[in-house]
Amino acid sequence: MSTSTPKSTNITWHGANVTRDEREEVLGQKGCVVWLTGLSGSGKSTIARRLEQKLLEMGRTAYVLDGDNLRFKLNKDLGFSPEDRTENIRRVGRVAELFCDAGVICITAFISPYRVDRDAAREMVPDGRFVEVHVATDLATCEARDPKGLYGKARAGEIKGFTGIDAPYEAPAAAEITLSTADRSVDASCDALIEGLQGLGLL
């Protein structure tokens, strides 16, 4: 665990009476983080929520942390500056870590454009429990979809710092799973993901 010096002092670690193994035994599954990354409009949230549904239908306990939704609550104080994006992803990683430790399959759906931030989130969970999924819908397709009209606003200069337009997206160099969604239905994408998780021994 990466627990570099915190700001506050006078803290002691409590030995957990219950281990993750024991929690996983009760749940009958392994906790993990399924980290979806990709451009706005790539289909991350849609895939995440359909995947959650499919996992629940399989009797698994899963939960989606969704960028758009989390921003209203835990991360309400953060905007879209590079620093705020990094803090956003740091907090999401820490929450995902808690869910993983609780034995839950935690699916996160965030653009998470910076490689270093995704790598930091990976470091928060035990080896083999972080599954980076590149939702690799290309920019032209995302822009053509433009489900929230954001690309239009970004091209018109009404939104600044928009990923893919005037802010960078650093594609994963070695994602566990790369999903090409352009020629695939949401269901087919989720089925491919489930196969990938099975191949990794997580389902």
Next chain:
Amino acid sequence: MSTSTPKSTNITWHGANVTRDEREEVLGQKGCVVWLTGLSGSGKSTIARRLEQKLLEMGRTAYVLDGDNLRFKLNKDLGFSPEDRTENIRRVGRVAELFCDAGVICITAFISPYRVDRDAAREMVPDGRFVEVHVATDLATCEARDPKGLYGKARAGEIKGFTGIDAPYEAPAAAEITLSTADRSVDASCDALIEGLQGLGLL
């Protein structure tokens, strides 16, 4: 849900494909937040972790958010000023909300000295799903235990702003459960808590 205006804009809500009811059906339990509040040394963390163990032995899915442990990670950037204590509890409340929504019994163990902060955490979850538990060990007993030597340091002026010494503790006015621990073992306290949760229809 209290979702007052966030700093960031260009956000849309995603309708969850899966409801909390459906997740709870898979888990066979109700998600809730068991919020332990009390002085340093009152026994919150010990009770929280033993309660988690007992719930797991009952086949329930539970998870402890622990003040001391969370501070190394999600809340590493926060200290013990009144503002930082409030932000600490705000974030814990938001994480507990997510666990509750996931169908998990989330046990939190934080001093959480300010009534307004605990009330804000209560507002984050649906009615009937927040159980405030006052671990009502009195100051003299906590100070006599002094498991981490912190009261000694606070009395010596080596720690400033220590709850109960030179910072306030606002006891709950209407906690769902009040635990007097001075004359009770940890196991007996947990059994009383489990009875209380059963009485509230949460177990």
